[in-house]
Amino acid sequence: MALNCGIVGLPNVGKSTIFSALTSAPAEAANYPFCTIDPNVGIVDLPDYRLDFLAKKFETKKKVPAAVEFVDIAGLVKGASKGEGLGNKFLGHIREVNVIAHVVRCFENQDIVHVNNKINPASDIETINMELAFADLDTVEKRADKAERAKRVQSKDEQKKASLILGAIQKIKPLLEEGLPARQAELTDDELEAIYDLHLITMKPQMYVCNVDEDGVNGNEYTKVVQEIAKKENSNTVIICGKFEAELADMDNEEDKKEFLSEIGLKESGLAVLARAVYSLMGLRTFLTAGPDECRAWTIHAGDTAPKAAGVIHTDFEKGFIKAEVYKFSDLEKYGDEAAIKAAGKYRQEGKEYLVQDGDVIFFKFNV
Numbered sequence: 001m002a003l004n005c006g007i008v009g010l011p012n013v014g015k016s017t018i019f020s021a022l023t024s025a026p027a028e029a030a031n032y033p034f035c036t037i038d039p040n041v042g043i044v045d046l047p048d049y050r051l052d053f054l055a056k057k058f059e060t061k062k063k064v065p066a067a068v069e070f071v072d073i074a075g076l077v078k079g080a081s082k083g084e085g086l087g088n089k090f091l092g093h094i095r096e097v098n099v100i101a102h103v104v105r106c107f108e109n110q111d112i113v114h115v116n117n118k119i120n121p122a123s124d125i126e127t128i129n130m131e132l133a134f135a136d137l138d139t140v141e142k143r144a145d146k147a148e149r150a151k152r153v154q155s156k157d158e159q160k161k162a163s164l165i166l167g168a169i170q171k172i173k174p175l176l177e178e179g180l181p182a183r184q185a186e187l188t189d190d191e192l193e194a195i196y197d198l199h200l201i202t203m204k205p206q207m208y209v210c211n212v213d214e215d216g217v218n219g220n221e222y223t224k225v226v227q228e229i230a231k232k233e234n235s236n237t238v239i240i241c242g243k244f245e246a247e248l249a250d251m252d253n254e255e256d257k258k259e260f261l262s263e264i265g266l267k268e269s270g271l272a273v274l275a276r277a278v279y280s281l282m283g284l285r286t287f288l289t290a291g292p293d294e295c296r297a298w299t300i301h302a303g304d305t306a307p308k309a310a311g312v313i314h315t316d317f318e319k320g321f322i323k324a325e326v327y328k329f330s331d332l333e334k335y336g337d338e339a340a341i342k343a344a345g346k347y348r349q350e351g352k353e354y355l356v357q358d359g360d361v362i363f364f365k366f367n368v
Contacts, residue, residue, distance in 0.1 A: 003299075004041075004069035005278045006097035007209075010124050011074075012112055013105040014211035014242040016040070019072035021245040022271050040072040046279055046286075046297065047272040050329045050359060054288060054295040057332070064296040066286050068279050071097055091135045095199045099281045100206040101274070102128060106222035106239075107213035121225045125208070130179040136200045137176040140169045143198055164194035176202070181233070205281045207236040209274060217241050217264050236277055240270035285358040288329060289313070306354040310364045320368035324350045329359040 007015045023042025046066040055063040073093045094100065104121045143165060150162040168191035172182045181202035187195075195203075208230050210216075210223040216239070223239055230237045248269055251257050261269065279286075286297045287309055300309050306326075311318030327338070331346045341347045356362070 003282055003284065004071055004097050005099050005101050005282070006071045006073050006094050007101050007103060008073050008094060009103035009128060010105070013103050013124070015103045016072055017242040017246055018103060018209065018211065018240060018271070018274075019070060021242065021249040022070055022275070024249055042070050042072075044068050044070055044271075044275050046275050047268070048286065048297055050286075050288060051295055051297050053333070054290040054329075054361070057337075058290050058292055058295060060290070060292055060295045062294040064294065066279070066284075066297040066299045068275055068282075070101075070278075073097075091132075091201065094132070094201050098204065099278060100201075100204050101209050101278060102206055103209045103211055104222075104226050106210040106220060106226065107216060109213065119222065121210075121222050122229065125226070125229055126179070129181065129202075132201045133176045133179045133181065136182055136198075136202050137173065139198055139200060140173055140176065140182075143195075144169050144173075161194055164191050167191055168195045172200075181206070206233075207238065207277060207281055210237060210239045211242045212239055214241055214244055214264070217244065217266060217270070236281070238270060238274045238277055240274060245269060245271050285356070287356050287358070287360045287362050289363070290361055300356060302358075304356055305352060306350055306356055306362075306364075307352050309356045309362065310366065313364070316368045317364050317366045320366040321352060322365040322367055324354060324356075325363040325365070326350050326354070326360050328357070329361055332361065 007019055009015050019040060019042065022044050023040075044067060046068060048065055051063060051065055054060070071093065102125070104124055105119060106121055108119055147162040147165040147169070151159050151166070168185070168187050171185040171187060171191075172195075175182060175184055182200045183203050183205070208226050210226050212220060212223060216223065219239060223237070227237045244264070248257055248260055249271075251260065257269075261267065283302050284299050285302050285304075286299060289296050289298065298309065298312050300312055306324040307318045307321040310321050310324070325347065326349075327341045327347045331341050331344070332338070335341045335344055335346070338347065
């Protein structure tokens with residue numbers, strides 16, 4: 001399964017507009033439901049000032065950022081879990097992504113149709129969350145029947161697994177029946193492993209994207225509602241003006257972009273904030289390599305060891321790992337160059353047990 005983020009929400013909330021701005025790859029957007037049927041997929045470079053700093057410092061020939069894959073999934077409607085509005089097909093697309101960015105309409109515009117003919121973020125969120133929960137409820141009920149049969153007739157190992165599945169379902173099912181996500185269930189590691197192949201939608205990490213108009217880039221009454229809901233769910237919220245971001249994406253000149261952002265009181269685009277938030281939500285972290293030929297941001301999982309990180313560059317680096325020479329990017333900012341970092345005692349040699357940290361600048365030594 002790819003490391004990707006699915007963009008979901010009701011029809012006409014701005015999913016495709018945001019996707020197009022993110023990826024600079026036009027997704028069909030129109031003022032009627034189900035304009036998007038097959039999911040659009042795009043790769044988004046992760047904005048990272050650290051990489052820009054390194055590239056300038058080392059006068060590098062090539063700069064390679066980390067990236068995130070976004071999937072624009074068609075709008076869901078009430079009854080999607082029962083097949084309404086091509087719901088079964090769209091729910092299947094959501095099952096294939098790692099995390100979910102739930103776009104919520106937080107702006108008034110009589111020229112853009114709302115599927116429920118009213119702007120009510122709380123109601124919109126409830127509609128989507130209920131449909132996702134009901135889709136998962138159908139999945140767990142079917143698996144519970146299968147697990148009950150396995151518990152009676154299969155081998156002891158299969159019976160043990162069936163018991164774990166049933167135990168997890170007993171915790172998850174009441175939540176789903178209330179329209180709450182399965183991720184709120186307190187499951188053991190063994191139970192989580194046992195139900196992994198169910199690919200429950202509501203087990204996936206989720207964040208909310210408030211799509212606002214130009215007057216709402218710093219928040220409005222609708223975004224406050226979304227933020228309160230997100231707080232209760234322990235989820236993150238990002239505010240984006242899809243229309244504004246689309247205009248920004250069409251600009252080629254970086255100075256024009258900065259001026260455009262400054263005019264509305266923003267230091268960076270909402271899409272940059274979104275891309276980084278999704279990256280973090282996936283449990284991903286970045287380490288950096290730097291030199292005159294190339295500066296690159298490499299993607300690892302939080303908690304990866306130095307050899308594992310080395311293997312991201314090349315499998316031979318992991319197999320023949322000797323040590324990692326490491327310093328923090330923040331120390332480069334503070335001291336100015338590697339010589340000064342070494343003089344300050346901040347340049348370290350780390351072994352196989354070292355857990356790579358976000359923002360580490362690393363030179364690997366290996367022998368194959």
